[in-house]
Amino acid sequence: MAQVDETAAHELDLYIANDSFMYNRLQAFLDAVRKKIRSNKYDASKAPKLWLYYVDEGAKRYMKEIAGSGKVSDVFNKPTREALAKEYAKDYYQHIMREES
Numbered sequence: 186m187a188q189v190d191e192t193a194a195h196e197l198d199l200y201i202a203n204d205s206f207m208y209n210r211l212q213a214f215l216d217a218v219r220k221k222i223r224s225n226k227y228d229a230s231k232a233p234k235l236w237l238y239y240v241d242e243g244a245k246r247y248m249k250e251i252a253g254s255g256k257v258s259d260v261f262n263k264p265t266r267e268a269l270a271k272e273y274a275k276d277y278y279q280h281i282m283r284e285e286s
Contacts (some may be wrong), residue, residue, distance in 0.1 A: 189260040193260060193266045195267075197244055197265075197269060198269060200246075204243070206214060207243050214235070215277060222282075222285070227278075232274035233274045237266060240269050240273065241257070242268045244261045245257055
């Protein structure tokens, strides 16, 4: 089984953080998570799967803009993308909870 590539995860994280389209997508994801938290429907065990959609979208944009061609999995294997999604789920949940308090 493939292992998490920390360097690739960091590269993808930097790309996502500095892409204006992904910033707008982030705001939509945060709004959705806030609604789930406020309605007591938030499930922390399912959150990484939600964030994986965001990470995958960023990886596809990276491949198109930076790599030019190739498959996402050639640069960002699934365990790497899942690890980043899990980190986003944890970090943004904490961020939202700080906002709410």
